Amino acid sequence: MTDTKAAQLLHLRGQSLAKGDPIAPPITLASMYHLPGTPGGVAAYGRSDQPTWEATEHLLSHLEDAPALLFPSGMAAISAALFATLKAGDRLLVPSDGYYNVRKLADQFLGPLGVKVVERPTTGFAEGGFEGFAVVFIETPSNPGLDLVDLAATCAAVRGAGGLTVVDNTTMTPLGQRPLDLGADMVVASDTKAPGGHSDNLTGHVATRDAALAERVRSWRTVAGGIPGPFEAWLLHRSLETLHLRFAAMCTSAETLAPRLAAHPAVQLARYPGLPGDPSHNLARAQMATNGFLIGLTLKDEASAERFIETCPFLRPATSFGGVHSSAERRARWGDAVAPGFVRLSIGTEPVEPLWDALKQALDGL
Template structure:
């Protein structure tokens, strides 16, 4: 397994190891769309849609975290789209989770199916049922968003590879610090760096990582040809945020683990999902494939009105979609059509001190 603390320490000094006297410690923001390019092109930056020094600085950090080449995209869905368009062909079958992030299913239904890709859906908790024969690409989200069910990554990736398919793992909820799909046999990792890696709710970004050079070249070609490129300032913001990710992520996960049993014991909560809880269906598997239990908690309250009252009644919760910010946030996910109970709340724990956060959560729950 990866030595995560050492990797986190190294992250802070990656750029520093390349500097010469007088260089800035922080990377500069290169805004150029054109480069000085006399004579024949090649070997130097040529045009801003293909070459961008600020992207490369951020990709250096992401590649270090993933232990694999990484490419930056302007959103998590940009990264997912690139990975799928780089691996699928007309006539292929794509397996996606029926209970994962809904935009992946929308991409598949609205666009990939029209290009001749057959879409198969399965719930995360029963993802391996039916096997993987004849399926070209298997897209896995574990823990699932929002239900927090798990897929056995090592067993599934081995089975998919044995059937001749490719695995694409969405690791958004855990980040490379909490789960390492490539080490468990995945072919490709995608993630929304808008979430915990960015962490401040002010930047859309995503990345693709893989140890397959040919596959990564196709991903790079997709980005260049299709034009789904990140802005240099946004790339710089992510670079800045990645340097504090280990601290923020550790705080968020520790607080979530401390609060989960308290939330589970509160009479207003019918069901609490967090993989640290001994009775959680994902508890045992999480212990074998995740380095931490994450910062997301699933709460089921009596009904939609009760869930909304809880969210609106807590001063230390921001009612917002997305997750992973320094501010704790919560959302009733059924409002987007997710197949969860009307009172299900996805709670994203932020960086607030544990006890004041718990006091605010408990007060809001006690008033229900």
């Protein structure tokens, strides 16, 4: 995203204000609206119409350059995208090494409804082609392994085979990667991560430039009732206005820290797209505006990983990422197919040198 677009985002609401209006959007708490006569053309009911959502969706749409719909979590956004595009008899392709809840959703709910679910690893995602798939779900960089899929080539191949692509862009946000510009039909994301950024709010969104798909997702949200609360929408609106500052600081720090971490003797393997020797490096340079703020570290064993996280004063042990506080998690504890000593490290907004000192001291103690 250009600096101009970031500046525009801060003034989107201001361009339509009348004299005396609040610069910050108000939180509208309403389940019912004044609705005399025949409905139509005005807000009718809180499950379908919410001014605070709309203010936040305005910012998300600006970031995505596409209509965006807000949801109460990233998984709610993913569920809407999949249930709005799949039917019994369809085939769905998902990454076998991506966020595990996507596979659980597919296996436990879509499969029993008659959707055939196929899994492939991110590094071999295109092997076997895409013929016969109604929807191809892509996560790049993968979570937690940080492998990449060639978005332009994959989206073109899926479209050529008659399918739709849904891309999870949670790890990069629209500031770091733009799947819709690379041919994706739909983007989903957990705004709980960097867009929210303060570890206090669950939200997500779906964005698409296909009007029929957007209407289908909107209908799913209204009918199924997977709607965000107005306060959560307001919190995200507030956070989006500082996203460009926080995201830049996090990614810049990660660029500084990754080679230092990779060189530490306690680290057996470091994964970060910005490292010249990383398997994802060349593709990252082609399709990502930045290398992100996530770093994968493989330490000797489970005990070493846990000790590293526990003894570093500038790491919060938590199962999420993208906050202003640097955090870390041993992902094998959730069953991810990673080494027992693999740590997903999320770099926050701390000044980089004090953060490095704390990380190094914890590694030195292993």
